[in-house]
Amino acid sequence: MLPEHVHPTAAQAPVIVHQPAPIQHVQAAPVVAVQLGHIPTVQTIVLPDGRAVTGYAINPVQPEPVATKPAVSRAAVNVALGGVGFLTVCGGLLLLTTFIAALAALIQQLIILTAVVFGGWIAVQVLGASRGGTTVNIRKAVIKRNHFHS
Template identity: 70%
Template sequence: MNEPTTYGSSAAYETAAVQVHTPTPIVPAHTAPLMPVQPGTIPAVASIVLPDGRVVTGYALTPMQPDPVTTVKPAVSRAAVNTALGGVGFLAVCGGLLLLTSFIAALAAFIHQLIILAAVIFGGWVAVQVFSASDHRGGTTVNIHKAVIKRNKFYG
């Protein structure tokens, strides 16, 4: 357990011989002549010689031609679609308008009932005031005489 280790000592690091690898240049390959082929089946092969002498061979890319755009007339005109959508929207709104008119009619009936209730209560209060005045509890006495009107003249 307390034995000396090679960690930290110079004996653990041995120097190795340095080997240098130099790459060998690749000799450019010459392509064999191509056999005649019908045009359009196999793309042409292009070779490019770089400034350092290497040859890069590959297929030449021709730009893609977009397919001709054909105008397809829709089965239904836009005006018909817009009219149909407007009709659907109008029908959706009509339900809300029907509810709104029903609400307004119910509110008018409620206000009418409140006016009748107020008239009954006020009329009852007036009747109590008139009929309680005959008790002579310090109120004002009102005598109503039978009045006669003949030929636009008042006889009281």
């Protein structure tokens, strides 16, 4: 048996209550792949209680940018651009048909002008006075057996 002074009885021993200290969760730093030939810098941080912590400096990981949706859908933009292009083509076709009609009218006027000028020249040649040509005066003519005799 053990002596009494080694094991005190419950009546003689004071009751001591221990309050556990809460464990603070520390976020784990992301693992950063180190490229060969590149040694990261060593950094020392002094904590408020005086302890110094030394380790490699880790750049914080930047989150990838979130793709934003455009305010207007691409289909709507394509339809609008198609409409603008269609109106441009229609305007061009309207100008083209107007140009063709004007060109046809010009060609028609040139043909008429050519016919009038050429016809006038022919009329002057046929009906105009002869210049040094032979003048034939027919006074008495006798027609015998389909021959003209003077």
